[in-house]
Amino acid sequence: MSSMSKNASLANLIASIRPADGLGFVPLVLLALSACPADPPAAGTCSSDAECPLAGTRCDLAQSSCICVLDEACPEGQFCNQAGVCQARAGCIRTSECAPGTFCDIVSGRCLEGPAWELESACGVASHCPYGTICDPSTGRCESGCFDDGDCVLGQVCLDGFCSTGDGLCSSDDFCDYRQRCETGACKRDRRGPYCRGCSQRTTFNPEPCDHPRNFCLINSEEAGGFDQWCGVDCSLGQPCPNGYDCSGVVILTQRPCTFTAECRCELGSIRLATRTCTVSTPCDPRNSDGTVDPNASACTFEGHADCGGGAATCIVAKTSTTGSCTCDSDDDCDNGAACVAGACCTGRVRQDRDCAVGESRVSGFCTCATDEDCPRDTCDATRGACAITGLPCTPGNDDCGPIPCVDGGCVIGANCGPLEGLACSVVGGGE
Numbered sequence: 001m002s003s004m005s006k007n008a009s010l011a012n013l014i015a016s017i018r019p020a021d022g023l024g025f026v027p028l029v030l031l032a033l034s035a036c037p038a039d040p041p042a043a044g045t046c047s048s049d050a051e052c053p054l055a056g057t058r059c060d061l062a063q064s065s066c067i068c069v070l071d072e073a074c075p076e077g078q079f080c081n082q083a084g085v086c087q088a089r090a091g092c093i094r095t096s097e098c099a100p101g102t103f104c105d106i107v108s109g110r111c112l113e114g115p116a117w118e119l120e121s122a123c124g125v126a127s128h129c130p131y132g133t134i135c136d137p138s139t140g141r142c143e144s145g146c147f148d149d150g151d152c153v154l155g156q157v158c159l160d161g162f163c164s165t166g167d168g169l170c171s172s173d174d175f176c177d178y179r180q181r182c183e184t185g186a187c188k189r190d191r192r193g194p195y196c197r198g199c200s201q202r203t204t205f206n207p208e209p210c211d212h213p214r215n216f217c218l219i220n221s222e223e224a225g226g227f228d229q230w231c232g233v234d235c236s237l238g239q240p241c242p243n244g245y246d247c248s249g250v251v252i253l254t255q256r257p258c259t260f261t262a263e264c265r266c267e268l269g270s271i272r273l274a275t276r277t278c279t280v281s282t283p284c285d286p287r288n289s290d291g292t293v294d295p296n297a298s299a300c301t302f303e304g305h306a307d308c309g310g311g312a313a314t315c316i317v318a319k320t321s322t323t324g325s326c327t328c329d330s331d332d333d334c335d336n337g338a339a340c341v342a343g344a345c346c347t348g349r350v351r352q353d354r355d356c357a358v359g360e361s362r363v364s365g366f367c368t369c370a371t372d373e374d375c376p377r378d379t380c381d382a383t384r385g386a387c388a389i390t391g392l393p394c395t396p397g398n399d400d401c402g403p404i405p406c407v408d409g410g411c412v413i414g415a416n417c418g419p420l421e422g423l424a425c426s427v428v429g430g431g432e
Contacts, residue, residue: 060084095128104140126151132163159185178244178428190242195417196425197231207384213391216250218418230425232416241417244428248418251410252375252389276326276333278307278315283322299324368409375404375411389413 046052046059046066056070067084068074074086081087089097091109098104098111123135129142131153136143145161146152149171152163157171169185170176176187179195199217200209210217210231218232233239235247286297298319305315308326317324326333356367369375378387378401380394387394387401390413394400404411419428 056080132156157185173240173243176243179242181240181242192233192239194231195233195242195245196419196428199229199231213384213386213393214414214416216391216414216416218250218416230418232418234414235417236415239417244420244423245417246420247415249407249410249412250414250416251407251412252404276308278302278305278317278324278326280305280315280317280322280324283320284317284324286319369406369411370409372403372406375406378402378404 045064047061047064049058052059052066054066054068054073056073057066057068059065060067068080068086069084071079074080078086078088092098092104092111095103102111102113104111123129123140123142126135126147129135131151132144132146133142134145134147134151135141146158146163147161149156149158152158156163156165157169157175158164159169159171170182170187171185173180173182176182179189180187181190182188194211194215197210200206202209208215212234214234214236216232217229219229232250233241233245235241239247241247280300280302284300286294286300288294300317300319302315302317302324305326308315314327315324316327376389378389380386380396380398380401381388382396385393385395389404390401392401404413406412419425
């Protein structure tokens with residue numbers, strides 16, 4: 001109870017003992033009350049919870065009376081309402097409210113005697129019934145049947161109002177194996193393909209390595225060097241992917257790998273480190289920040305190396321080597337009029353709006369785009385009748401191959417079904 005309620009109760013107590021003539025001897029009365037034993041409370045009244053003997057009751061000091069807080073404090077057939085008063089029930093709603101040996105008939109709201117099967121099958125709502133059954137509101141009994149898959153045990157599906165078990169039965173792709181889709185209540189292998197088949201080389205006799213211009217050779221960008229390549233399947237027009245696969249945008253990661261941002265910013269130029277050399281005392285052995293060996297790193301970096309002039313200059317040494325090259329600190333560190341861009345010497349036209357997206361704990365990465373101009377220009381391949389990059393149908397001379405858009409740092413050329421995140425082709429299957 002809040003302090004305000006307590007003060008209000010005290011004020012009521014003071015008002016009840018104040019003399020009619022208004023003389024102010026209240027403190028004396030309070031002292032007398034504290035010095036002498038309290039008289040037993042009148043029937044139904046209380047000044048503390050201890051004076052409410054029935055289980056499930058407490059003392060409401062504002063009313064100086066015992067009120068219920070649990071149904072157990074009320075006579076049979078009544079319940080404790082929100083006001084703390086026992087109230088007669090209009091009827092039962094679940095069997096647990098009835099005495100042992102009886103069940104709740106939700107139609108009449110009465111607890112009735114009945115055989116054990118009636119007690120077990122009595123229900124008020126669907127959640128009262130076990131899997132494979134539903135609550136029939138006309139009888140208040142759990143009857144065999146289902147409304148949806150949630151009424152059935154895992155692995156069963158609700159077909160024609162009953163839970164069915166059997167290989168290949170389904171109501172969605174989630175019930176099927178990898179590479180399968182649910183069609184008309186049965187799991188069937190998706191034959192479009194070629195899901196997860198290894199990419200082959202495009203030749204005159206093999207113009208479509210993945211069987212269709214819009215099926216791209218997908219590369220796992222998390223693998224160093226672009227390993228783990230497989231064929232995707234076109235889903236750019238909303239074609240569904242089978243279980244274990246999802247539809248994702250296909251992005252050109254790069255036309256070449258990069259080690260420094262300068263390698264992406266030096267368009268049409270040749271990239272190399274500055275001419276100055278640097279030497280370290282022990283062979284390069286790339287390590288992670290925690291001291292463990294980094295198997296993916298191909299070089300070591302030594303910032304502010306003395307051979308490179310200190311400051312921002314850095315010495316980069318190849319793995320197992322003791323001799324490396326300094327990054328440039330200014331254009332004076334580069335040969336033949338090359339410019340120093342992001343620590344590397346760059347010849348040719350320089351673009352300042354592209355980055356080298358380097359993966360965690362990796363030295364090599366992929367170039368990203370900032371605008372559509374950073375993406376390659378598509379052209380129509382007359383021999384294939386399709387755009388060389390996007391695979392869209394085209395006719396030579398009609399300019400059907402539009403610009404490739406840059407979206408979130410990648411040049412998007414289409415959408416393909418590929419393994420779900422966290423899954424690999426070896427898990428979800430493929431080859432067809």
